[in-house]
Amino acid sequence: MRVTMRLRTLALVGLFVFTGARAELPEPVARLAYAAGIPEEAIGAIVLRGDTILVSNEADRPMLPASTMKVITSVVALDQLGPAFRGRTELRSSGDIVNGTLKGDLLVRGGADLDFTEDALVHLLERLRAQGVRRIAGDLVLDRQLFQPPRADVGKPQFDEAPEAYYNVIPDALLLNMNLLTVDMDSHGNGAVKAAILPELDRVDVRSGQALVNADCAAWEDGWKPPTVARNGGRLTVTLHGTFPRNCRQSYRINVLDRDDYADRLFRATWKRLGGTIAGKTRTVDLAEHTSALAAAAAAQGAIGSADGTASSAASSSSSPGGTDVDGTRLLAQHLSRALPELVRDTMKVSDNAWARTLFLSLGSLQGDETLGSRPLPAGQRLAMLMAANGGDTSMPSSTQARAEAVVRDWFKRHGIDDSGMVVENGSGLSRIERLRPVQLAAVLAAAEESPWAPEFQASLPIVGVDGTMKRRLKGTVAASRARIKTGTLRSGVAVAGYVPDANGEQCIVVAIINHDNIDHATGRGIVDALIEWTANSSAASPM
Template sequence: MISFFRRLAIASLLLPLALSAAVSPANAAIPANIEKALKASKIDTNALSLAVVPLNGPGTSNFVNADVSVNPASTMKLVTTYAALELLGPTHQWKTEFHTDGQLKDGVLNGNLYLKGGGDPKLNMEKLWLLMRDLRANGVREVKGDLVLDRSHFVQPELPQFNDDGGDDDKPFLVEPDSLLINLKAMRFIARGEPGKVSVSVEPPIAGMRIDNQVKALPAGKCPDFPDVRYNLVKQFDGSTMVVTGKLPAGCSVQSYLAPLDHQAYAAGVVRAIWQELGGTIQGQDRLGEVPKNARLLVRAFSPDLVEIIRDINKYSNNTMARQLFLSLGAEFRTSADADDAKAAQRVIRQWLARKGISAPHLVMENGSGLSRAERVSAREMAALLKAAWDGPYAAEFIASMPLVAMDGTMRKRLRRTDLAGEAHIKTGTLNTVRAIAGYSRDANGNTWAVVAILNHPRPWGASAILDQVLVDLYRQPKQTSQTAQR
């Protein structure tokens, strides 16, 4: 009897391994067309991880190097946005508020004006203007005290600065997240060549920032493909000066998108500029601080629903908004044991995946955007997440957030004039050593597949064509007859 129970115990230990082997088939061969594309780009087949899973029709799953830990680049945003949909809910909103610790009388606020950020990923200029217009409509004209910025909503992690291609750190896609993120901290500089001079303007206007225009005007001529106009921010005790140099022919213009200011200077400068346009004044200084417990709420604005936020994140691969969302998950579920909101987000996403029965031993999340050298996942894990989302209650919202092949987002220029146009929702990922796609694609029979293809290679040149070939091969499924459909 003891021997029987011992054999039973051993069998029970081996059963999960047997089941795991059943659902984790060995590597299949790389399809011939994809292997040919890899060879054409001189990329080894081991550099490609592939997972293709049928979702609502016949077909055979295909896994190639699918259990290798790889850098997914911006396809990591799918993990962050899907987790947010289920954990925060599709109608989740962020709020931004103005408070005061003083009294309002005859348009004069005798006290400080507090702007409290709630982590809104999409607090743009229009929304801020409407919020301040509401403040003005509520009778505030002159503020006697300080403008106090409350940026305490997030417990920020200490993460290394990421700059994949070196050079200027002022690029908008490198903007760090912040509790009081306004307009993605972006500025649009416009240089226009006119007869005898070059004009330089900036949107939005920033109070306290001056422009030192040193651009040389050239006679009218052919406009260069890459105009010689350069920007250098000089910080001073009483504000900042943007020194603009270079040369530009008359009749030519160039736009440059930069994020040279820190979050505090940008937020305070924008608020003061808008308030001045609305006919108001702020007598005091700009400073950081938290809203006092006895402060009074003046006005409040809400963000769009989460479903609109994740559409911006996935369609256009917005790194800063993805990082805002990741920290928002941490802030929502933070406990005293969490060192910061990134650690809290990592914990809550792992717990959520475990509840869904998704094993993800390769998953490493640093900031949730994919703009990282540390983030990792396997193709099989990403495919499992896509299948879970397909079966989940918010499948339509999640799928619609991804770029539509040959039509919009980061896929708008790919696979044009092919049968795949409009047939797939695909999130892309790009770093210097990474090219990736992940999402949902229909085949010629109208059946939908989850597809993940991630290529990690020191020189991934031509890799986009390889990944496009994955989608083309997937689309060309054998014609489905009524008998195969019944099976």
């Protein structure tokens, strides 16, 4: 079956590249585009029924895919990492536990755990407490080194005018609670906005500097401005700015604290509530420490400089507490995320950028493991990557992003899909440089149909008129409750990609991308939705 699929996708791509096959946009789609002033050359579209091309318009043109890029990340992740894959967070130490005191540092090692929430932290620390630990004599050490660079957010230019918004979170391997604060704002009562934040963090306050206005509470975001954070000694104060409607109550999730501050303060506040204390400071594992640990692990396995060896990493973990790792630490407690199909579903349904980016980076740093859930790439590979990043072998990927991209391109090659014209930045579509050809998206969707994990992938796609980002679209049409579509929206782009049963119940692949500087999102969605509806109503192949 896989060989058949490879031949089919090869034929599909070759058909467009070498023969310029074309079936025009359906009349309802073309009419809406004309009325909106969107030229047909700004619309890349392809509709397939089996091996028959029903629609093709600019299908071989590289285009800005927006969040339909998540289709690539999700399909490759399911195939490469496997459905048993789980991210993990570990508490480790080289110190002994004596009379309730951990005689050493407590290392918190990040392993791309998307479920590492405030509640997960509580459960993790409860497991530490169950071992008799009440006092940590050393430092709290944060290990984000699984992803390289470990803090891609530092120095990164903001994507748009809302850097504090959740959709703009740039992940790392130890992203506790997505680094989010939930701000509750209430202007009922004494003529001022009362502000509170959750979770409660050690030595973090919030105040509102928002001016009250007579405005619709539902439109409160019109007056929102990015908050600021001030440091006074050991305390942090988050100040809200802009305007806020009178007699209004709203909540909003923001990403404004440095994540080392956030992890430090949430960890300490949670441990304190559980009756624990930490004597030392909070610090992060630096590059020298990480390189030394990798070198020790690689040497122990005879894999120094082996870019494709199978030696286990220094960051690989025991499946139960007690085992000592090559770096001299032992596992005290761990938290595992849910299995990959659930993570993919939650990523795709609501189009979560941070989660998609984390899954993408996992492709460049982790392997699936049916027993452990996941384990880092071999130490030799990771050490070679670090050496490349610091002026070593330039043939090696020098970052986790570069390695993840190499994994995606290798997957394309193995499935007979031409990757020319594809530009990958972060795997989420929140990018102004990522590019895909509509025919590539169609080929990936075709390959996904034949994958062993096809049910898991298709279950992750929003159901038209029912849930996710398609919940309010195409209600009352023949496509509602039947088609499964991933959406994408950026300032200059609108896109859809997925599966649409036709009038006879035969599943079709539909991809449509509009790139135009003057596109109105509502209008653009109407155009691509018209293609979905046309496909759902179709029953015979269009002539070529």
